[in-house]
Amino acid sequence: MYFDSFAEFLLMGQHGFYVWTAYGTTAAVLLGSWLSARQAFVNARQQIARQIELADRSASSMNRDREGFNESET
């Protein structure tokens, strides 16, 4: 450990404000980039899942219609 105490570590000599601003911004930028990239992936996945569900529903309702038709025939 370079610093003698935690208080000194926070002060960073005279430069605490600059050092912590730079590191804080970096953390925020990296975290934000990660969250937004992950959200984009989840959104894309959900959008397609919804689309598939809609397609399935319309396909099954078409099948039901066809079954009804068959029943009335027999």
Add this chain to the structure above:
Amino acid sequence: MLGASLKRLWHKLGSPRWFFSLTTPWVTFFGWSAAALLLWGTIWGLAYAPADYQQGNSFRIMYVHVPAAMLAQSLYIGMGVAGFIGLVWRMKLTDVAISACLPLGMVITALALFSGSVWGRPTWGSWWEWDGRTVSTLVLFFLFVGIYALREAIAEAELRARASALIAMVGTVNIPIIKYSVEWWNTLHQPASFGLTQKPAMPSEMWLPLLVMVLGFYCFAGMIVLLRMRSEILQREMSARWVSDWISGRESS
């Protein structure tokens, strides 16, 4: 024989489906590597590296500033190469790559400028200097923003892909300007911290944490760019059979 198999590999590389299944484990790998390296490098750089005899503790900003600036340029070079490949071989995947590099490129370049400014204040005595390095990095930022805005403005996919590929490629002339700016013009900015051919001018307990941080930033970028490319592929191939199979497979498992 070799030529034929190389050609096959090249075509495979351009296939979004193949790329998607190949990169599934990579996102996790890069993500955890980035988390571990960044945590390690930050603790090492902030608490254990010795202070600079001239700059004091403000030099610790280097551990976020230098990786951010390196990554910003690398992302741009990546886009330029993707643009070139896309224009010559008409691959779909290169446009996906360009779109995935843009958001990260913008914010990382902004971070490089901002952290440089916060470092400049205690060491140069000013938040901003109109010197070669800062101005050419500002140009890099505007290139990222410009291509992003251009993509938002063009609705036609083919035109959007070709226009952004062309600008990405042409804009790479700015990269050597950034690199040599500290040698060409009189500047306050210090020369490169790392070189491939020379030993760093710093002692190892100062540059080793920097190396860890640089690797961490690159792994982080790997994760983000892959994640964004995968989202973009899903969206573009939405109606393809393999996409619905993949989605249904996920849901049932």
